[in-house]
Amino acid sequence: MYGVIQSRAARIGLGFIVGLPLVTLFGWWTISRPATPVALKSSPLPSFTPTPQAEMVTSKLLVMGDVFWGRYVHDWSMASPLKYGYPFAGLASFDRPAYDAWIANMECPVTTNPLASSAAQEATLTFNCSPNYLPEAAKWFSAMSLANNHTDNQRAAGWRQTADLLGSAGIQTFGHYDPEVASDRCNILSLPAQITFIDGASKTVKLPTAWCGYNAVFKIPSASAITDIGRYAERFVTIAMPHAGTEYRDAPDQLKTTFYRGLIDAGADAVIGGHPHWVQTSEAYQGKLILYSLGNFLFDQQANREVTRGVALQVTLALDATAVPDLDKWLALAESCETYTDNCLTQAASQNLTKLPFKISYGILSSDDSGRQVRAGDAALTAAVRTGSAGQIRSPN
Numbered sequence: 001m002y003g004v005i006q007s008r009a010a011r012i013g014l015g016f017i018v019g020l021p022l023v024t025l026f027g028w029w030t031i032s033r034p035a036t037p038v039a040l041k042s043s044p045l046p047s048f049t050p051t052p053q054a055e056m057v058t059s060k061l062l063v064m065g066d067v068f069w070g071r072y073v074h075d076w077s078m079a080s081p082l083k084y085g086y087p088f089a090g091l092a093s094f095d096r097p098a099y100d101a102w103i104a105n106m107e108c109p110v111t112t113n114p115l116a117s118s119a120a121q122e123a124t125l126t127f128n129c130s131p132n133y134l135p136e137a138a139k140w141f142s143a144m145s146l147a148n149n150h151t152d153n154q155r156a157a158g159w160r161q162t163a164d165l166l167g168s169a170g171i172q173t174f175g176h177y178d179p180e181v182a183s184d185r186c187n188i189l190s191l192p193a194q195i196t197f198i199d200g201a202s203k204t205v206k207l208p209t210a211w212c213g214y215n216a217v218f219k220i221p222s223a224s225a226i227t228d229i230g231r232y233a234e235r236f237v238t239i240a241m242p243h244a245g246t247e248y249r250d251a252p253d254q255l256k257t258t259f260y261r262g263l264i265d266a267g268a269d270a271v272i273g274g275h276p277h278w279v280q281t282s283e284a285y286q287g288k289l290i291l292y293s294l295g296n297f298l299f300d301q302q303a304n305r306e307v308t309r310g311v312a313l314q315v316t317l318a319l320d321a322t323a324v325p326d327l328d329k330w331l332a333l334a335e336s337c338e339t340y341t342d343n344c345l346t347q348a349a350s351q352n353l354t355k356l357p358f359k360i361s362y363g364i365l366s367s368d369d370s371g372r373q374v375r376a377g378d379a380a381l382t383a384a385v386r387t388g389s390a391g392q393i394r395s396p397n
Helices: 071-079 083-088 118-124 131-137 155-168 223-227 229-233 254-266 327-334 344-350 379-387
Strands: 054-067 101-106 143-145 172-174 186-197 202-215 238-243 270-272 282-285 288-291 296-298 309-319 358-368
Touching: 054 202, 054 358, 071 083, 071 118, 083 131, 101 186, 101 238, 131 155, 143 202, 155 172, 172 186, 172 202, 186 229, 202 229, 202 327, 202 344, 223 229, 223 254, 229 238, 229 254, 238 254, 254 270, 254 288, 296 309, 309 379, 327 344, 358 379
Parallel strands: 054 101, 054 296, 101 143, 143 172, 202 238, 238 270, 270 288
Antiparallel strands: 054 186, 054 309, 186 202, 282 288, 309 358
């Protein structure tokens, strides 16, 4: 449903200057003389352009699964004349200009530490990704989750450097490999959105949304870590991206199902999972989407069709703007939400801002990483992930 933002009336003040009669004194006595005429001057009227009423506010996102340019991806890149641009050469097939933002899971620490050989990484499953790929990656990705079982592979300092390097490249981040680290579990992302006005004009702005990452590969997060998502969901559209479950399975087990549903119960508006390296089933729970695994997006696994196909989830946020008299406050807040360490949640609370009434809808694309370079899947692959192991993705009621 689309609406209209009530524009605030501009107040125009009119100013003028008044010439006053003058009295002068001369000699031994007072002489009253006629006032010297003073020309009246009026200040020019301030220019005023009425603010058009907004018809709708939308943000179209594409959310992908696991992204990784270490190990064999690095080997393939260095053997290619494209070098650091090699892993991203097929991304234009996803029509990047059609989306306001791309979000994915970064399955590798990005540090300046020396790179181990691919054989060593394979043997130890200890990864490191070169920051030399970041200038190209930043052309595509707006934000990445760091909540998975590999962002600790270069220890705590490596995680910190990963967040700093991605941030410096213009890629916002959220999530921590330890879900009990409350300060890094959730982050407010400032993502582009489009305002369309009734006169047909449009404008790109930014609006804040909350994203929470949970690494639950080795243990389910504590109850307090799960319920903490409610603090964000009270004021922001909130998406959870957990990383959990058994690898190479096409459906979640009961433990994972209970955990993901618990995130919805705690306040999440959608749960978009990863880690199995396969596409898994989805469901509508309490009227909200749970997709248990998007599968791989950009990865070096090539063994079979399950590890080379993935789901790219289209998420469209549409705002009935007539219900948002303080939209300008949200736009101002978004300006301070792009850094990793922000106080946007505190600011929203201090201004008593309540959750924007976005309607969320979904669609899917398939991704095909066979042949070592990811590209959009064809119609047959999209049909397969929609009706096969991916189940049927449904919009919330």
